[in-house]
Amino acid sequence: MFTGIITGMGRIIAIHRLGNSTLHGLRLTIETPPGYLDDVGLGDSIALNGACMTATTLDPAQHQFTIDISAESLDKTCGLAEPGVINLEKALRAHDRLGGHIVSGHVDGIGHVTYFAQVGESWELRIRAPQSLGKYLAYKGSITVNGVSLTVNRVQDMPGHAPEAPGCEISINLIPHTVENTALGQLTQGSPVNLEIDLIARYVERMLQDSPLKQATL
Numbered sequence: 572m573f574t575g576i577i578t579g580m581g582r583i584i585a586i587h588r589l590g591n592s593t594l595h596g597l598r599l600t601i602e603t604p605p606g607y608l609d610d611v612g613l614g615d616s617i618a619l620n621g622a623c624m625t626a627t628t629l630d631p632a633q634h635q636f637t638i639d640i641s642a643e644s645l646d647k648t649c650g651l652a653e654p655g656v657i658n659l660e661k662a663l664r665a666h667d668r669l670g671g672h673i674v675s676g677h678v679d680g681i682g683h684v685t686y687f688a689q690v691g692e693s694w695e696l697r698i699r700a701p702q703s704l705g706k707y708l709a710y711k712g713s714i715t716v717n718g719v720s721l722t723v724n725r726v727q728d729m730p731g732h733a734p735e736a737p738g739c740e741i742s743i744n745l746i747p748h749t750v751e752n753t754a755l756g757q758l759t760q761g762s763p764v765n766l767e768i769d770l771i772a773r774y775v776e777r778m779l780q781d782s783p784l785k786q787a788t789l
Contacts, residue, residue, distance in 0.1 A: 572663045572673065573618050573663055575715050578659060580752070581601045582656050584602045594642055597652065600635055610661075615661070617662070620718050625639075627639055670720075671719075672770075679767050680700060680703065680766050699739070705726075714743070717753075718765070722743065
């Protein structure tokens with residue numbers, strides 16, 4: 572589990588293919604800030620741009636670790652198949668503060684930036700999310716964008732206009748600290764982003780659905 576509070580900015584510096592077909596994944600080498608790996612053990616979970624991955628090798632002296640990412644994970648995420656800056660978060664420990672919200676590290680969908688500009692001292696970030704995620708997005712609710720826990724300021728359902736499918740646009744306010752200390756500051760219009768909906772919203776939907784057992788007894 573994670574909280575959506577980024578603990579470091581890393582960089583994918585090398586990519587190694589694990590096979591020659593689309594069924595094979597990649598091995599990524601990630602460079603971290605100095606000292607970041609001091610309390611990380613082999614097999615520990617680290618979220619990369621919001622996607623939970625397992626550290627398969629560690630080289631603290633070189634500030635590097637590797638992860639293996641499957642073809643399935645590559646298909647369901649973005650920003651993990653090419654070199655570049657990424658957000659890092661170590662897994663939540665039992666005694667840690669829950670500074671953001673409960674984050675599983677499982678990406679629910681890919682959104683696209685529709686607007687990103689400075690407004691006063693802060694920045695406004697608008698993201699078009701897939702229509703399937705729209706029902707989980709609420710005013711002042713939580714959303715994870717590339718691993719960052721953020722608050723939704725506005726939600727607007729968007730009709731589809733070819734070639735664009737129907738979707739849901741959310742507006743988020745980013746303070747300067749977030750822009751400067753996460754990889755979100757490098758987003759531009761059109762950038763794809765990993766989205767994870769609020770875990771609680773997912774369970775609420777399930778509880779509100781009619782139970783299959785109940786339907787079978789009617």
